[in-house]
Amino acid sequence: MIATFPSHRTTVMPMLARGRRKRPLILLVEDDHMMAEMYSFQLERDGYQVETVTDGKQGLDAIRRRRPDLVLLDLRLPVMEGFEVLESLATDPTRPPILILSNYGDSRMVSRGLQLGARDYLIKSATTPITLSEKVRSIVPPGAPNL
């Protein structure tokens, strides 16, 4: 459906969408349900709205349709890899900030991720939900905390 929208509207709509939200929307692209639940638990608690999708294709669709305020992107994903998602968005000036959240931390992968426009590269084993939330907060200020 979104594909039939005139192109200028896709640049206006997200701004409106983002502006209307009470709580910023975080899109979590993560195929491990338990990890996803852990991260969303903390982020929702800290004043964010979290939407989770489990593969790269859904992730790309959701980014275009839902216009989240920030994306947490895993790299090893079914259907479409995280890097492919980044590549598809590389020339999109309206893309939201993207944080890579990956198990792998090879320097080649890190530099490739950053080159493709990711805001930062977080390695899961060195990141707890608390530190992740702090990182998100430094980019997108939270709405009313959900205590």
Add this chain to the structure above:
Amino acid sequence: MNALLSVVQLLVSLFFILLGIFALRAWLHERNPSSGWLALAVGSLGAVSLLGRVQTSLSPPLLTELIGDFDIGLILLSAYALLRFRGTFIPLRPTTHAAVVALLLVTETLSIATRLTAGPSARTGIPVWLQQVVVIELVAAWGLCVLDPIIRFAWASRNRPAVQRARLRSLSIGFALLVLVFLVAGAAPALARNPVVQLGTQLMALLSVPFIYASLSPPIWLRRSWRERESEALRLAVRDLLLFSPSRQVLAERALEWAQRLVGADAAMIADSDGSALAAHGVWPESVKGLLHDLEREPAGRIVRLTDAQQPGSAMILPLPLDAGTGALIVLSGPYTPYFGSDELTWLSGYATSITAALDRAILTERIAALERTKTEFLNLASHELRGPITLVRGYLDMLANGSLGAVSKELRRVLPALQIKADEMNSLIEQMIEAARLEEGRLELHPVETDLRELARRAVDVIAPLTNKEHALKVETPAQAVRATVDPERVSTILANLLSNAIKYSPRGGEIRCAVTREDGMAVVEVTDQGVGIAPEEMDKLFTRFGRIPNQETRHIGGTGLGLYLSRQLARMQGGDVTVRSIPGKGSTFRFAVPLTP
């Protein structure tokens, strides 16, 4: 003088007859054309000298003349046979052959027609000059037929195995001496009648005997001495064979080259335990396939006669008792090769033992390499699979500690630090496994930047502090000035954390743990000293090996993968430094990390 001359003449005759008998015997034994022609060449010379003895003791001139004619025929026959002998190795062109036969027949006819053997006397009515021309023609024809093989054999002997080379050269030298004898006798008959010259030529003929004999059937001691120089090269080759093991194919190829060289074989093959050829050189007759059975029955090898080869020959078959079954080393005799004897078999059997060991070792090396790969793959896979779960556990523990999961009871708050410490420990073990796998697969990349080691040491001590208990006193000693080194700060932090956590782990009864940063001789040094259990000198070597843990009464209960020190040292060495240790059992240890100072 004359008595001496007759003795030498007698000896020459005797030896040439013996040579003839030897050659004949060799031919009867081997029954191949080349030894047949050689027997004829040498045998006819023997007959010449025998007839020469008979001739001088006979009186009727006609009979003498008849024998003389026959003599010349034999001399020409010996030249022809030698040429045919050469033809069995280096084929003779049919036109050349026809020309030679014609030349020899003409020569023989001329010599009979001019009554050459009647002696240069006016009785025959033949002018002496004509006789002389015929003699020169005779010597030239003979020399031509003999010189060709001499030169060709000398030429062909290069790059041959030692035994073949020596045999071909002996033959060349022996016949070259005979050519000289005939040249003197034929071309300068006046000179040849001088007793001193006669004695000289006879001695030369005598001298040619050992050479011809050596080429005909060299005794074992002679073959051994010829081979001596080769044996040193062989020893080196065997060492290489055993030390460096590439794939079995390459190994077998290399082994073959020497097997062939050793005995001067024309073809050689190594058959695997399943009968397939691992490596093969040269042309193989069909019958060889049938030889690969009952190999175990003759562990010392056997010699088999082949009848279907291009020319009859023999093969040596040596069993290779490989782990997977019996294989074989087979060598085939060639035209230049002597028939194989027990000496060759002994030589080759020693070599076969080395080949067997090398081939089996190659399998072992391949297997170990495969195992090593599997292990690294496993390490990689396992560590990555463990990473997910521990990340989840640590995440929730952190959320618990931060109150994200609601109020935490007093009891839970008490046990939470222990849970977190153990989960962190597990996490770092997994990281170590991943790092070790990276190191082994050559994927480990360093990112060096100029760093102050004092800061890294302080930070490491801060990180490790929660692991200590009341009995431990953790101290940092740093100089006032920065200690700069160009290192990968993450990796150095890992090393220091490792040394510090080891110091705590191996000081179960507490004590001081000191982390001192210093500069020493251009090196930036961090020393971690504990007052723990220490390490026995004989266990020092094992300390830095992969999975090299030292379990004993006191340390058995202490957890760890045994990767920490291995990784620390490897990481330090990759940055131009090292991790070393000194220790007194029961008193404590000092681990020293040193990297070059940044100038």
